Amino acid sequence: MRFMTSLRFIDVVAREGSIRKAADKLAITSTALNRRILQIEDEIGQPLFERLPGGVRLNTAGEIFLQHIRSQFADLARVQSQIADLSGIRRGHVQIASGADALRRFLPEAIASYRAAHPAVSFDLARCYGEEAESRLFSLDSDIALIFAPIRAAHVHVAATLRQQVHCVMPASHRLAGKDHVRIRDLAGERLVLPTPQSGVRQLLDTALLRRNVDLDVILESDSFEFMQNFLHFESALFFQIPIAINAGSGSEGVTGSAPDMAGYDEQLVSRPIDPSDLPAGTLHICHLKGRVLPVAAAKFLDEIITSLRVRFGDGVDQ
């Protein structure tokens, strides 16, 4: 889109914080880029950037204008997707921001299934935590976000929610594997592997654990569920996940290894829910930017994952 170049340039300069760096990234000279920006500032009638010794930074006008630029790009994408949809084939690009939870099992299957029906739709997945996901919606870098954490910002529209009880994952041979539910007091003295403090699961755990003053033996902290899960085959310990991360197919039963899609290592792991009276269920939010009209492909995919969640977790899905 030729007529959008100057605007894209402004976006890049704002992100890079420097005209020269942005010029490098855009494969043009800094002088050309500089002049395009001066020209636009001239047309707007006001500067958009403050010139600092170390680069440039958006001023208030620039921030307003940048938001406009981004919404133009998003809307153009929607329009293109809508136009492509006229010709029968659904084309488009869907950008998703998701926590590691939904990213493990659920999204791979959901996306593959969608792409099987619409091969011309491409996807972009950013793994991130709640706050970052919200800001990606706002900056229009993502169309859809799956956040297992409370929603902070007012500009986020929640299309659906899914209540998820935190599960405790352990080797099948573990002494707690015999119980139906795990109590918080059971964790005393156990070796624990925890997700990073930014993760929604961890935040739920923190509030529950701190309140009870249990003596904890945290041997590892990681932001990778895969790493934590594999670690358990070398040292017996407990780690925590929500059902959607454990098992894409069979819902909230939570017995890792019993489902056909769990292979290899995981047959030796089982998961048991933490007693709801000790730890209330958390909420996975499926959201997009409030007031935004999503591109056709993104809107349809959103419908599809909500349907799919309803099939798998029927009673836990709301809105």
Next chain:
Amino acid sequence: MRFMTSLRFIDVVAREGSIRKAADKLAITSTALNRRILQIEDEIGQPLFERLPGGVRLNTAGEIFLQHIRSQFADLARVQSQIADLSGIRRGHVQIASGADALRRFLPEAIASYRAAHPAVSFDLARCYGEEAESRLFSLDSDIALIFAPIRAAHVHVAATLRQQVHCVMPASHRLAGKDHVRIRDLAGERLVLPTPQSGVRQLLDTALLRRNVDLDVILESDSFEFMQNFLHFESALFFQIPIAINAGSGSEGVTGSAPDMAGYDEQLVSRPIDPSDLPAGTLHICHLKGRVLPVAAAKFLDEIITSLRVRFGDGVDQ
């Protein structure tokens, strides 16, 4: 805004229905314009216009894209207005579509009063009937519409409503001037001057009059209230208006000539409400496009006229 030129060109070509005519209007050659359009169609990947022997016409893709273009322009205007607002002075341009009713007395005063506070804001007034006003909102040719008629389209957001009883205007010497209310049956045998069938007042009258099978003597039909009013000084007759068209200042009393802002001719005219049981009050709708963020100037002006209506017609204003 240089980066919008190509898009503006498409808008003009769509309106003109011909590349050559549009080129004339834009003061460039048809070949330059033609090539810009070919280029954009190339970038979109699909033609936007059908080529007919007598010119061009938008196809479906083109209509989608044109709507996008118009919303971009409107949003750019909003952004510019917002940026200008940062520097303290409120700048901007407000585009209004209004029926002849509100255009007569109310809007001149309201706009003058707003401009007294914000001299850098300019206005554009289009006089039109309900349906056209709605379509102007949709095509983003107008920001605000004042419509004395039912709202048809779903995409219109009604910010406020004002209930207005139709009044009958007559020479002060007329036999009906002695009464407090005019009944429909009083109109039998009277010489009547009616607004055009498109007008909201006329449509109200039609439903009331046709139902009653009164014998009417319609001597004149016009779309100009000013003409009708002046006509009454040469031939005694009755014509019909709503209070907002009669008197900007003193509200629903409706006695033309008694208010200080009515001068000249009109001192010899009086107005009497039609009995509400014969003719229900109509509704003036103050609206804008649903889901649209108005430019600062337009939004503030909208607030202002709603406040002003509330002051003048207190009990009749809703929402």
Next chain:
DNA sequence: CGCGATGATGCAAAAAATGCATCACCAACA
């Protein structure tokens, strides 16, 4: 059939964007 209108296209001129070299500025640091 010709007339008058339309949009498309080849080619040269005009206009705009770009790149190079250079300047002025500022913070960090020796």
Next chain:
DNA sequence: TGTTGGTGATGCATTTTTTGCATCATCGCG
């Protein structure tokens, strides 16, 4: 206090893009 390494701005030659002219092909209408 001077030096260094970074920044954005600017004059000038070059390249790229856009524009205008002349012309063609097409189609409806009388």
